[in-house]
Amino acid sequence: MRSIDELIRGLSRLPGVGNKSASRIAYHLIQRDVRDNHLLGELISTIQDKIRLCDVCGSFTEGQICDVCQDPHRDHTLICVVEQPQDVFTIEASGVYNGYYHVLHGAISPLDGIGPDQLTIGQLIERITTGDFSEVILAMNPTEEGDTTAMYITHLLRSSRVTTSRLASGLPVGGDLEYTDKVTLARSLRGRIRMSDQ
Amino acid sequence: MRSIDELIRGLSRLPGVGNKSASRIAYHLIQRDVRDNHLLGELISTIQDKIRLCDVCGSFTEGQICDVCQDPHRDHTLICVVEQPQDVFTIEASGVYNGYYHVLHGAISPLDGIGPDQLTIGQLIERITTGDFSEVILAMNPTEEGDTTAMYITHLLRSSRVTTSRLASGLPVGGDLEYTDKVTLARSLRGRIRMSDQ
Numbered sequence: 001m002r003s004i005d006e007l008i009r010g011l012s013r014l015p016g017v018g019n020k021s022a023s024r025i026a027y028h029l030i031q032r033d034v035r036d037n038h039l040l041g042e043l044i045s046t047i048q049d050k051i052r053l054c055d056v057c058g059s060f061t062e063g064q065i066c067d068v069c070q071d072p073h074r075d076h077t078l079i080c081v082v083e084q085p086q087d088v089f090t091i092e093a094s095g096v097y098n099g100y101y102h103v104l105h106g107a108i109s110p111l112d113g114i115g116p117d118q119l120t121i122g123q124l125i126e127r128i129t130t131g132d133f134s135e136v137i138l139a140m141n142p143t144e145e146g147d148t149t150a151m152y153i154t155h156l157l158r159s160s161r162v163t164t165s166r167l168a169s170g171l172p173v174g175g176d177l178e179y180t181d182k183v184t185l186a187r188s189l190r191g192r193i194r195m196s197d198q
Numbered sequence: 199m200r201s202i203d204e205l206i207r208g209l210s211r212l213p214g215v216g217n218k219s220a221s222r223i224a225y226h227l228i229q230r231d232v233r234d235n236h237l238l239g240e241l242i243s244t245i246q247d248k249i250r251l252c253d254v255c256g257s258f259t260e261g262q263i264c265d266v267c268q269d270p271h272r273d274h275t276l277i278c279v280v281e282q283p284q285d286v287f288t289i290e291a292s293g294v295y296n297g298y299y300h301v302l303h304g305a306i307s308p309l310d311g312i313g314p315d316q317l318t319i320g321q322l323i324e325r326i327t328t329g330d331f332s333e334v335i336l337a338m339n340p341t342e343e344g345d346t347t348a349m350y351i352t353h354l355l356r357s358s359r360v361t362t363s364r365l366a367s368g369l370p371v372g373g374d375l376e377y378t379d380k381v382t383l384a385r386s387l388r389g390r391i392r393m394s395d396q
Contacts, residue, residue: 003248027284041243050201086225
């Protein structure tokens with residue numbers, strides 16, 4: 001049926017939704033309270049009208065400047081650089097960080113044609129040179145692109161007074177040596193922490 | 199952020215979509231081409247206007263009578279009884295069945311307050327007594343509710359000229375004895391097939 005097929009096709013383009021899940025969702029949509037469909041359809045159609053990027057850090061916000069950037073009680077000496085806006089929410093949800101953020105909107109990836117100019121690295125350097133930050137935490141993903149971007153930014157900041165740091169990479173807590181890939185294992189060995197120092 | 203939270207909540211009510219997948223989908227929606235969101239939102243909002251239940255079998259259709267019921271070239275002696283409209287699509291996709299269908303829209307479940315009168319069992323009996331069917335394939339799920347419903351319908355048809363059958367239950371093809379639950383294993387033992395007969 002054309003209308004069901006169209007709906008399944010549209011749903012299966014969402015991340016993590018395969019063809020089978022899309023069918024299951026479509027049949028559910030056909031049979032549930034129609035008001036729930038009107039509400040969800042409206043939320044999806046209009047989400048981009050309600051959300052924009054923060055003028056300061058580039059994270060998602062409903063206003064002009066996001067809640068974090070507007071909060072004067074956070075640690076003014078720390079800025080955490082992430083690839084995507086959703087990374088801000090992930091770190092906020094962990095509750096272990098109290099500084100500010102900067103969203104690059106990607107990572108340097110020559111193969112994908114993404115160089116430093118396509119990212120917000122210029123704005124980051126501007127914020128660091130005019131702000132009070134003393135440490136830049138480079139929280140890009142532990143991938144080749146993330147590492148390249150971290151090295152590039154560290155290089156740009158080599159003559160400034162700020163220190164740069166990178167999130168530790170290694171075994172996930174609760175993980176199992178047996179199921180850890182070689183690269184992660186190599187990193188966790190290189191980055192090993194002396195017990196006697198703690 | 200209220201609008202993102204609302205969207206995540208709406209998405210996480212879809213079957214098979216947990217809170218983490220819903221977040222991932224929401225962030226994707228915020229960042230992709232807005233026209234894709236307008237299209238998907240419209241498809242979800244309007245799907246129930248386009249789809250109705252077939253007057254004959256109770257499956258989904260865009261018209262008054264579904265394609266299967268309208269097809270004169272199918273096997274008029276066979277009717278396959280299923281719980282849900284989507285079961286029709288699953289069986290059709292297998293390509294191994296060429297008869298007609300009847301959708302019960304559920305199964306007898308006293309605990310959930312669903313008795314025979316809440317299902318389309320009356321219409322099924324009517325179709326069988328007035329039609330040319332010689333076999334009724336009871337393709338309800340191999341659950342207690344499905345079994346109860348199958349037994350109930352078989353009982354209703356005991357004095358009619360049609361034979362009733364039930365889908366074979368047992369090990370899934372490609373499955374593994376070691377990982378098969380006890381009930382399935384018991385059924386596959388009870389329903390064992392003599393190799394010498396084949």
